[in-house]
Amino acid sequence: MNKKNHNELYIEYTQKLLEQLKISTYIINEPYNWNSFYDSRLRETIWKNSKYYLEGFSDYIKKTKDTAIISNVTDSYGCEYFYIRLPDSESIFLIGPFTCEKITNNRITQLLKLNNIPEHLMNYMQLYYAALPCVSDERWIKSVVLLLAENLFKNQEIKIKYYHLENEKNIYYFDEIKDTSTNMTHNIEQRYRYENLLMEAIASGNLKKLSEFSNNNKFEPIKPRFPDTLRDTKNYTIILNTICRKAAEAGCVHPVYLDEISRKYAIQIEEETSLAQLNRLKSDMPRKYCMLVKSHSLKGYSKPVQDVMNHISLDITSDLSLSCLAEKLGINSSYLSNLFKKETNITLTAYVNAKRIERAIFLLNTTSDSIQNIACFCGINDVNYFTKVFKKIMNMTPSEYRNLIHKK
Numbered sequence: 001m002n003k004k005n006h007n008e009l010y011i012e013y014t015q016k017l018l019e020q021l022k023i024s025t026y027i028i029n030e031p032y033n034w035n036s037f038y039d040s041r042l043r044e045t046i047w048k049n050s051k052y053y054l055e056g057f058s059d060y061i062k063k064t065k066d067t068a069i070i071s072n073v074t075d076s077y078g079c080e081y082f083y084i085r086l087p088d089s090e091s092i093f094l095i096g097p098f099t100c101e102k103i104t105n106n107r108i109t110q111l112l113k114l115n116n117i118p119e120h121l122m123n124y125m126q127l128y129y130a131a132l133p134c135v136s137d138e139r140w141i142k143s144v145v146l147l148l149a150e151n152l153f154k155n156q157e158i159k160i161k162y163y164h165l166e167n168e169k170n171i172y173y174f175d176e177i178k179d180t181s182t183n184m185t186h187n188i189e190q191r192y193r194y195e196n197l198l199m200e201a202i203a204s205g206n207l208k209k210l211s212e213f214s215n216n217n218k219f220e221p222i223k224p225r226f227p228d229t230l231r232d233t234k235n236y237t238i239i240l241n242t243i244c245r246k247a248a249e250a251g252c253v254h255p256v257y258l259d260e261i262s263r264k265y266a267i268q269i270e271e272e273t274s275l276a277q278l279n280r281l282k283s284d285m286p287r288k289y290c291m292l293v294k295s296h297s298l299k300g301y302s303k304p305v306q307d308v309m310n311h312i313s314l315d316i317t318s319d320l321s322l323s324c325l326a327e328k329l330g331i332n333s334s335y336l337s338n339l340f341k342k343e344t345n346i347t348l349t350a351y352v353n354a355k356r357i358e359r360a361i362f363l364l365n366t367t368s369d370s371i372q373n374i375a376c377f378c379g380i381n382d383v384n385y386f387t388k389v390f391k392k393i394m395n396m397t398p399s400e401y402r403n404l405i406h407k408k
Helices: 003-019 042-047 051-063 105-114 119-131 138-152 182-203 207-214 230-250 255-271 275-296 303-314 322-329 333-344 348-366 371-377 383-394 398-407
Strands: 025-028 069-074 080-085 092-098 159-164
Touching (some): 182 207, 182 230, 230 255, 303 322
C-alpha cells in the first residue's frame, strides 16, 4: 500500500470516528471558497448574504495552511474548528463546527450582542446551538486530531496554533498580532503584580494578607485574552490552580498534599458547568491553598526535621520510634533527638503523640468507630496506652470526648 493510500485511510478513519460524534469533516480545495455547509448554514441564515465572510475565509485559509501545523480556530459565534493542510497537497482537511462548552441562554445573548445579531433571531440561535455537537472533554478531540497529524506527517514536529476570530470582517489572530498599547501594557503589568502578591500570601500562609488584597479593587482577577466563555474561564482557572500549587510548594508543603488538592481542583474545574461556579472556585482556591500552607508548611526547619515531620504525617500508623525514624533517615538517633528538640522545642515522642491524638480527634468527630479501632488507626495498638496519652493531652478520655460531642 503506497503512502497516498495510507493517508487516505487515516483520513477516512478519522472522518468515520468524528461522524459518530455528529462532527462534520470536509476536504477543501483551492481557491478555498466558502460553503454554507461549513457552519451548518449559520451565517447564511442570519445574514442572508455571506459574501464578506467568503472573502475573509479564503484569505484566512491561505494563512493557516503551513505544513505539519494544526489550526484550532474559535470563531466569534463560539464555534470551534480544526484545519490541517494535507501533505503533498494544497487541500485542507476541515473539522467542525463543534463546541467544547455548554451554550446557555446567557451565552447566546452575549454572542448576539458580540456579532450584532438581531434579537428576534434568539429562537433560531437556541435551536442552532442545541444541535451543535458538544465535546465535553476537548482533550479527546485534540488527541484524535493529533493522532491523524502524526500519521500524516511522520518524523515531523506537529504544532497546534490557536486562533480566535474576534471580528470576521477584519479577522484577528491572537497569536500573530501583539497589542503593545499603554492600556494593554498596564493590564499585563497589573496581572503579574496580582499573581506575585497572591503567591507571596499563599507561600507565607497569610490569610489576612490574602483577604486584604483580594478585596481591593486595585487587584482584579486575571484578565482573559478571549471573550468570557466557559472554556476560556476554565483554562484560566487551571492556570490559577497551578499558580496556587507552586506558591504552596514554595511554602514548603509536602508534594503529597499539593498533588491531592491540585488533583481535586483539576477535576472540579472540568466538572463545572457555569461561569458563576467557576468564579466561586477562583475565589475559594487561593484561600484553601493558603490554609494548606498554614497547616502543613515546614518552612524554617532543617531537612532532617522536615523529613521526620512529613513521614509522621503521611504514615501515622507506622513505627515512629526515635530509633526507627533515625534508621530510615540514615542519621544518628541522638543527633536526631537533639536536633528535633532544638528546632521544635518539644521531644520527638511528644510530637508523635500530639499528631496521633490530632488524628484521633478527627476520627472521633467524623466516625462511629470503636475506641479500639481508632487507637489502631492512629498507630497505637494498646487501647489503655492510647487512652492514657489522649487524657494527658486532652484532659479527658476518648469516651468522655465522644460523649461531649454527642451532647452538643
